[in-house]
Amino acid sequence: METEEKKVYTIDDIARELGVSKTTVSRAISGKGRIGQATRERVLEFIEKHDYRPNVMAKGLAQKKTFNLALLLPKDYAVTEFPFFKDCMQGICEVASGHDYDVIISMIDGDDLSQIQRLEANRKVDGMILSRAVEHSMAQDYLKSCKEPFVVIGPEEDPQITYVDNKNLEASKELTSIMLMKGVQKLALLGGNQSFSVTESRYKGYLQAHKKTGRLVNEDMIFMNCENQTKVSEAVKQALEQGEDGILCMDDAICSMCIGSLRERKIPIPSQVRVASLYDSKSLEYNNPPITSVKFDTVRLGKMAAEKLLKMMGEETEEETQPLNYQVVLRESTQ
Amino acid sequence: METEEKKVYTIDDIARELGVSKTTVSRAISGKGRIGQATRERVLEFIEKHDYRPNVMAKGLAQKKTFNLALLLPKDYAVTEFPFFKDCMQGICEVASGHDYDVIISMIDGDDLSQIQRLEANRKVDGMILSRAVEHSMAQDYLKSCKEPFVVIGPEEDPQITYVDNKNLEASKELTSIMLMKGVQKLALLGGNQSFSVTESRYKGYLQAHKKTGRLVNEDMIFMNCENQTKVSEAVKQALEQGEDGILCMDDAICSMCIGSLRERKIPIPSQVRVASLYDSKSLEYNNPPITSVKFDTVRLGKMAAEKLLKMMGEETEEETQPLNYQVVLRESTQ
């Protein structure tokens, strides 16, 4: 029962102790190359018994791989986006570790490429995931110019770039349509930061739904860049003055602020104004009344990003063919 | 102007082209070992010109280092904790990359050690940072049993373990004292998840402040595990029925819910009830009225964690001696 330092074996030790060559040991482990059934089992057994784990760094050097991938996160994201990034991260980590890859995070600041360049110069990763595509981001252009494989999370117009995205446009269109069908006459839209692509997608969905049903959209029904309580309150005030009877919020944070503002003005939901959100959260679900909103499977989004990337890097992965989807959850706030 | 593949040099190439040995090149780069001024400059110049960057993985193998550190994040953290983790992450990444280290994230799920064991077995990191110490966490015990250096973010009673923490107890004590001095007669405490150490620290601060001023604390003034709107609303209701004239919330999320609940009941802040939070956020700052709260420098907390860890790993770092601190920001909600 002494606290003896457990010896950490190398492939050399194993070869010596077993009286075989390290080539053989390597083959038994990797499963590549021909090897006798008997020897393989002997090696595997020894490994199991002594809990040998190959040195990934050495393996990487020999194979010119790093077994790392990078997740590029914006440094400046707003509170409203936390749940999104956290879920992405979780999905990515899960599939990465399933392939014995690790994920290195790098927080990148707007158009400052230095962190990306550092990662690239140091050759510590085999591929990168760029989260939250900002319109006209330099990062994308830069990554394209490198040989490094990468996928972006978010909408992407460049057909040469691999991406995954939630169906924001479709979801927005569907929820808008539903609200119009339910009898909302004038539906205000409270949007987020206009430089984010997701804002644009949701906006388009809203427009298309109006077009489809032959409804007019007036400039003054659209309130963009609702990033704090003050902006939201102003928007709500103006919308009410204009007699809007429905408010569609682009995400849960905006929606929370919107609800707060309505409550302050003692405007009943849904009897005077129906409210819905294009991104769900617990606080909307548990609100009184519960708020209608769209649920995405963001963990899965992250997983798909990682799978796509691993595939580009030549890993074998059973990429899910089933497309990402969403659910519109109708709750009391739109009844 | 062709898109020629830029050759990626190795130390061997440089040695050959310069007619020196690779030992010399290595020395010129690392600055270790004696080397002639002239040769050093020749090498450095060549490197600069051809933008040579040493292969970190190879360097690592030779030095038995990985130049990675791991950040262990709980998989299940609540919305309320996002800003905290994000700021930590940012601080850690900043100092890590300053030392040419990268940070690998791993999301660990309660008492499931498998992810930690994987990291350890793969030897992909030189040290770990365990964020959010949960009371009696297995992770800590496990890490202690490994040789791997690690530091924890959060309070820590074990004197053998290195940790960094915000001064939650002190801050809680100070803010509580201030509220009592300002004339609050009965101060309710709305606390978070009781299994987190931070909850305990803040609770203690609240108690100590009462003791110091000779005030009694009644069981029924304490409301723990206020993790959703329902629980908070109940707590607020009960507190009001008991005639409390002050409410101290443990964090910004709890406080937001508390404010919402008060607003619904049309209880004016601060005239009927004074409200304060032990963790600040924009939404509290911009609330109407603005909410008194405590500001911590969490980015710096992350930095210090990383610095402490790097030091344990033998890196040279000018560790900041200045202790972490906090500011109590008195706003309208406690006037």
Place this chain on the structure above:
DNA sequence: CTGAAAGCGCTTACAG
């Protein structure tokens, strides 16, 4: 089926 050898791109005693 198995192994000796070279190689991945660095570092570092050791000798000169």
Place this chain on the structure above:
DNA sequence: CTGAAAGCGCTTACAG
């Protein structure tokens, strides 16, 4: 001050 050589712990043609 400089270099030849061994080594970090793996993989992988190549030969047998």
